[in-house]
Amino acid sequence: MDDSLRELYQEVILDHSRHPHHYGALEGASHVGEGYNPLCGDRVKIYLTVDSGGRITNITFEGKGCAISQASASLMTDALIGRTAAEAERLMGGFLHLVKGEEAGGLADEDRERLEAMAGVSAFPMRVKCATLAWHTMKSALEGGDAAKSE
Amino acid sequence: MDDSLRELYQEVILDHSRHPHHYGALEGASHVGEGYNPLCGDRVKIYLTVDSGGRITNITFEGKGCAISQASASLMTDALIGRTAAEAERLMGGFLHLVKGEEAGGLADEDRERLEAMAGVSAFPMRVKCATLAWHTMKSALEGGDAAKSE
């Protein structure tokens, strides 16, 4: 099998996509964002709660999509819960670099390790949008903005 | 000089274009037609009188145009004055064949001789419209139809 495929569809990705963490609606969410990938029609909805100190106390997501987008959303919830908005911002930036195969400067070592599984996407430029959909949606939810799309 | 050019711009053509026969408006014309060549913007106006027996007793023309279109109009007036509408129709058909380099079946020998000077146009497909403008206009004037265009 093609190495980059093995890299892309590695066990941890498939696990996350089959059994996503924090899946479902979140009652009493303080922020909600909706994302749409016009390329494939996939959608994602992100719910989150930010406490008075600006810390993200919970994140959940809903939606259907490919293994990449599902795993990415699932990994994202793990990575961002407990962060401040500013920390989340930096992490999101680092993630975008990671999946584009660029130098992911903004990531602390443990974050990089946690998200490393998504790095395989960089060998599949047409799939980068799948990986970033949830993250863009998260960003726009945090900013209270419009529905994101992965374009 | 190129033979086909000599053929096209032969003396009789240049003579007709410089000193066109039956040039000007015709008072009391029974039919009038206007022709327009959108390719170059040239116009021609044909006046004619048809008597009660259906014979064309007079034709004149006005307008500006290239040597080919002017000569063709001038030659046409000579050729058609005195003909019945039906005769004119046949002659016009023959002329169209002539300038396209096709077998000009419908032409009597003397008509063919008279119009032969225009046969050189057939080597210049882009100029056939110049040669036929007056004739198409004549036809539409006879039929009492719309302004002709040479298309």
Added chain:
Amino acid sequence: MSAHAKITAFDPVAARAGFAILGREVYGRPLVYLDNAASAQKPRQVLDAMRDFAQDEYANVHRGVHYLSAASTERYESAREAVRRFLNARAADEIVFTKGGTEAINLVAASFLAPKLQPGDEIVLSVMEHHSNIVPWHFLRERQGAVLKWVDVGDDGSLDVEAVEAAIGPKTKLVAIAHMSNVLGTVAPLKEIVKRAHEKGVPVLADGCQGAVHEIVDVQDLDIDFYAITGHKLYGPTGIGALYGKRAHLKAMRPYNGGGEMIREVTREVVTYADPPARFEAGTPPIIEAVGLEAALAYLSALDREAVATHERDLYAYARESVRRFNWLKLIGDAPGKGAILSFEAEGMHAHDLATILDREGVAVRAGHHCAQVLMDRFGVISTTRASFALYNTRSEVDALVAALAKAQKILG
């Protein structure tokens, strides 16, 4: 000629030699190109014709008296005649060159229908339409209050003439139907649809972007009002398509784009327009592309097209049979007489994941909504995976597809 003789009258393996790209590899594996409904590859004859023309005879058309301009004009008008012949239109002036199939349909919406549309007027279209045969009508809904009447397809993807007829009412101003669906492969019963619509005085436009590639089209026999084609699916170049329109319609229509070539006379105060087809061809047309399209139609027409169709249907039947072993694979579209398009949903596997894995095996298929979101809704899916076949595909390529699907299942399943 018997059906068997027809098959042997076309040899796909020999045909492949004319398509250099089919000999290439991707990721070290032989390319298996099964994305033909999106766009077909172009035979050497098309590329040669375009290059030779550009290198030897090119100039702008229509407006010049010089040699190259005359030569170019002749080639351009000869391409129009080739399209006329291909569709069996009555006259070449019923053929309008466009930039593609999409523009051809937009032209009908803007120049034929828009000027006479009243709020509440209805346009009948099917749920299997490509966005190119939906959005122009949505424009008329948004801007002029038109009402879109949707004709459903059966669960097997078949389109029923009775359903079309039932959707036609006293306010219907146009029926707009794909000759062949780019997802289901369904071939619409066009002739019968036209007959029923005409009985009610309603004109019919066919989106022939797929249909013209795989069916033999005779617009006179169909008695259809408008028929749109696109060059790049017909083994021709991008940047060109054509609209067939009955002369009486075209004559009555207002222009589409404004510019050079489509006018009769322009002054500061007024403008008058040229006759069709020039009226609808503003500006410098796709000249080199027209030459390429003529070469593509010549290429197609030199083949035994019945034999090609038989070959393509055989590929579909073989593929359909071959994927039976995958119980996780659900076909979408299986109407009788359908074209060689295999669309499916894969249980537990997303179309994009599947397509990515197939791609690394060298197998190019499409995943997504295929510009047919209304149809996706109809079948309750977000996207499908689609393998679409062309004349140069072979049974062994079907085998490669099947092997790649098995691999995908191993990875994702």
Added chain:
Amino acid sequence: MSAHAKITAFDPVAARAGFAILGREVYGRPLVYLDNAASAQKPRQVLDAMRDFAQDEYANVHRGVHYLSAASTERYESAREAVRRFLNARAADEIVFTKGGTEAINLVAASFLAPKLQPGDEIVLSVMEHHSNIVPWHFLRERQGAVLKWVDVGDDGSLDVEAVEAAIGPKTKLVAIAHMSNVLGTVAPLKEIVKRAHEKGVPVLADGCQGAVHEIVDVQDLDIDFYAITGHKLYGPTGIGALYGKRAHLKAMRPYNGGGEMIREVTREVVTYADPPARFEAGTPPIIEAVGLEAALAYLSALDREAVATHERDLYAYARESVRRFNWLKLIGDAPGKGAILSFEAEGMHAHDLATILDREGVAVRAGHHCAQVLMDRFGVISTTRASFALYNTRSEVDALVAALAKAQKILG
């Protein structure tokens, strides 16, 4: 670098080697192609790029995840970036691919101006416009009651910024001006026009179909709102052009054609649209042509464009000087700083007769109204003869033109 050094930095004779067609004969004489304002010939690089791409990398763009589709998409978007660079636009999403210059202007008329136009609103344009920058505005006059305000040119063909400013009133909604006239060669003082128009809050569209070929364009420096170009005059393929539009304008504009790729979501009831530039690129775009256009821009950009401009101006000056001997020849358009276009009337000789005779001498010029009838009216002529120069023309070709003119005089004079 001194002006002299710049001249030597471009060698037209060497450049000719890249254009196979320039080596051919017509009627047994060497071709002297002086119809470049109608369309330019294409260098080998352009033809190679198109062919190589079609033969090796072609598939439809955007919608596929497979290798060829990704490669194609990359090439297509790289072409967009090349246009951005060529015009120095801020961002690539300000570049919309069209089928040509004419469509680019129509797009602005239909999607930018039409939706906000009230009866009586005014559009300012000059009498030297090409029909492509007249008829779209006539449409708005016919259909929505717009008023066309015409800016005259001087007797030498020059366009005065004061005259443009004077035509702008409180009801002016757009100024639409050719960057360079295709008949007069006049170069409009675009930057100053934009400045004056913006002071009055009026946006400006430039028809750059000629201007972009001969001038170095910087849309940011010009601060212009829209700039239209066409591929085939830029030594590129037919079937493609582009519109630059400021992002804020494009974002606010409604779509043009409807179809695939320009949507966000389509249902039976509604449709939502993609962001620019996709919003304006319905259907399969001219993909192979975009690759060709990128090659053409690369070709141009690799040259010392100042040196090319100097060479072209030298050709014009030489031609102008050379035809002085013909007292029957009356130049039309002789504004300072004009481009290399020699238009003239010949006393006692009709332009078409002249062009026919020149043609048989191998000299390709244009005769007619050049899609500029309003300008013909302005100068009281029905048509002109036009010799228009490109980078590959030479002084000896000017000599050939002059010799052919002398011959024409002998035949017709």
